[in-house]
Amino acid sequence: MSFRRTHYCGELRAKHVDEAVVVCGWVHRRRDHGGVIFVDLRDRTGLVQVVFNPEVTDARAFAEAERLRSEFVIKVEGRVRRRLPGMENPNLATGEVEIYADSLEVLNTAKTPPFAIDSYAAVDEALRLKYRYLDLRRFEMQETLALRHRVAKLVRDFLDSQGFWEIETPMLTKSTPEGARDFLVPSRVQPGEFYALPQSPQLFKQLLMMAGIDRYFQIVRCFRDEDLRADRQPEFTQLDIEMAFVDRDDVMALNEALVAFLFKEILGIELQLPLRRLPYQEAMDRYGSDKPDTRFGLELKDVSQVVKDTGFRVFSETVKSGGVVKGINVEGAGEKFSRREIDELGELASSYGAKGLAWMIVTQEGGKGGIAKFFSADELSRLFDTMAAKPGDLLVFVADKYEVCSDVLGRLRLYLGDKLGLIDHNRWDLLWIIDWPLFEYNETEGRWEAAHHPFTAPLPEDLELLETDPPRARAQAYDLVLNGTEVGGGSIRIHRRDVQEKMFAALGFSKEEAERRFGFFLEAFDYGTPPHGGIAYGFDRLVMLMAGKNSLRDVIAFPKTASAQDLMTGAPAPAMDSQLRELHIRLTAEAERRVQSLTLDGRK
């Protein structure tokens, strides 16, 4: 059967007047005036008004039109007419014209959908996800999917023009050491053994460099079995890039050009290049974050030196025992905030891990409230100096280890920036965070770990530190931060076996363990590995920010809920006993009981 569609609904304009057209789509809305019937016909390009007029339309088609309902799928043959003067609809791209229908074919009827496709009212997200194919019919969702497609297309165009090859890497692979929990896939053929789904193609892209591919990229699905957030899904997409014979500046320059290209093409924005580079340590000092939102102030100030001898013991003792006292000047909030709001800040600080939040309000006479009474006039004036405080300001302080102070105040800063409306949402704030530490301390495990991953090269001048003082070693790593969200991160990689072995040693891997986990990779170093480096973007996150969305679910066609379920397909679901047997898997008694109850309730 041929549909002979001549145009998409949303593309009809005045220039098409008098043309005979065939359009197909869904009935978006229907206005039945008894005599004349208007149908807004929808496809992915937009709406066009179709007119069924008994004086023009043949009687059979008109009778059919009377039975049309929302979401019926129809084909209309007709003629494009200019709308009568005064009848144009400026809200519609096709509003200058309409189609006079000659014939109508109902290709499919439709039940009334569980929520309105044409409404902009918020719909319960669970319902949207259950009927995702209906949700995706909404213009807003289609626009986002189109944007995502265009970003992907432009990425491919740009990287192709720069000599990159798109190469696929395995989904069924071996666990890579990226800290997150792996999704495992049982092997039927090798009883008791498992594949891991990739957390990223890290090792493969380095092996491609070893293979002489020189420039590789991939838009690739990655998997991490950790709890979800608005900006975290268990399966997500990375834009993965790797290049050989490059240094840090080469990689950063290429990526700046890429991002500038995307911003210009998608958003019409000219980025100022090169992008700002902020050393990690400075970001932590000033913003308490390794992905600072620098669209607003409220910077952190270190007052340790000012308060180290004060009578307020919480402060002086902290400094004496090697901690720091840092604060934020919440400008104007001394007058604006109620006591209740200040207490809320304290509760927030506690929930972020602070022992407490010290505060005071700056007045003409000095300070009042909170901890003001513990300080002499002289101490207050030096404190206000450091904090750049003026009457009416609210000062908040955390006294603790450096890491705790930074983290707590960094989070409070974000909360306050939002609460006080200091964030300019029209600004695109892009910057690099560079000079990362190579290692970071894992409190729970009680050991040093790779801050980025164990293949990150140290700064050349810090190579020595790998053996003498690892915690001080800095990495040739760089993160790209957009409006306070990490959108990409990468590094120059280690390309010499001796350095890689030192790295493993610094991480406390025994020779045997390194051999067992990465033997194949270490061996590859012996066969001529070029210097190389790259980056990986959170593709969904990038699209989310460019689309102005707050949730990853809005830029993924079929996302999972916060409890990692797919409400449409019902995944995950119990497996059949026969499947489990083939895979050599037996459920625990607890899992067995749970599956039983799911089945009995009819939930699965």
Add this chain to the structure above:
RNA sequence: GGAACCGUGGUGUAGUCGGUUAACACACCGGCCUGUCAAGCCGGAGAGCGCGGGUUCAAGUCCCGUCGGUUCCGCCA
């Protein structure tokens, strides 16, 4: 693993300090209607309040548990 918020016709909401018939808008069904475009007018049907238990003379309203959604902490780069 923890916390908070939410769950009332198909959808979005209201429902006060527990009180007798659960309200409104949209959608839906029928009728009228030849220029609307979130069409209009008239009429109608549709929920016992996520589920289970408890307190009470009486429970959308209070309590406990549970399921689901969302957000945050932990986790995750």
